[in-house]
Amino acid sequence: MDWYKRHITSLKPVFHEVQLQIMQFPHPLGDIGNRYAEKYNPLVDIDKGKDYICVLLPYWMQELVDLSDEQCNRLALANIYGMLYFFILDDVMDSTQIDRVKSQLSLASLLQLKMSAVFRELFPSDSPFWAYYDRYVTVWADCVMNEDKADFFVHNPIRTAGKAGPVKISAVGACLLAGREELIDEVGQSIDLSLMTLQMLDDWADWQEDMEEGNYNGLLALIAFETGKDLKSLTIEKIKSHIYVLGCMNRYTDIANRNHKSLLGLSICIPSILEYHDYMVNSLREIASGIENNKRKALGGGINFFA
């Protein structure tokens, strides 16, 4: 995880500033906000970090464009506020705890203000930055509302990246600050591929919870497509059969493999994004091969599990 560990020193003061700013929110949102931020702080439990691409993207962009450390720090700061804002909206959308909605949405609004304040310092109102931001948030909204009905993962899987699309705004900012607007398109493609694979990992981790709560999930969508049946008609046992007996994780992982090939085929290269994506694809490969090994052992009977 060099793509992460080499930037820990830069991240510490940025997260410290986030904590200081959130502490100034009206009571009790300062405490609530910092407790929330701490859950997603990749500096806590460093070896099993939680959120990477959002906070690290500005620093990875230094591998492609000429950005000062200070500019990276400001973009990372804005992205952290944005990350927390969109996570809260995500939580509210999925939540059954109505009593927390008031504090969550108040906190989200304040975090959005903080994010916008940082970006306004860097980009005047007539900067093309704001058109990109508008676009990414619009795509995000379309994604959260329609990924289910349009079955994104089956019909156009790159669209699943849209749910995390706002994170790209820091990369757009990096390109504009460096005077390299012409790179934005391919940089956006490389990040979209990473976000799609990231979502695939998330969907593997959460498929049971998503099935219980009726949330859209790419892995479940793939299985429903392969069975030719409506997901609502499939039981958990049927899904488990597809995962643990019928090898669907191999086909799922192949999709991530193809993403990596596409990433390598782009004309721009951000080494940390390649390393990060490789890390995620390897994770999926390990899961798929772990399942196959387990199945092979099981075929020989319970005695094999004592070896």
Add this chain to the structure above:
Amino acid sequence: MPSEKELREQIIEKAWADGEFKQQLLKDPKAAIQDAFGIEIPAEFKLTVLEETDDTFYLVLPKNPDDKENVVGEVCYPRW
């Protein structure tokens, strides 16, 4: 410790190649496996060994492997 070949296959091969081991395996399978492979099967597990003949076969139906806990692999589950 047994190598890559699954334990079941190793036990069967040894029983084919070693008559004494085979007799012990049929009589007291846990002791035979402990002696030959150094593997202790805990008391709460039952183990039965059956020998096929020219006209009698056995088809064992193992437990369904739909168990996430048995899947090996260190995975990071980052959000964005």
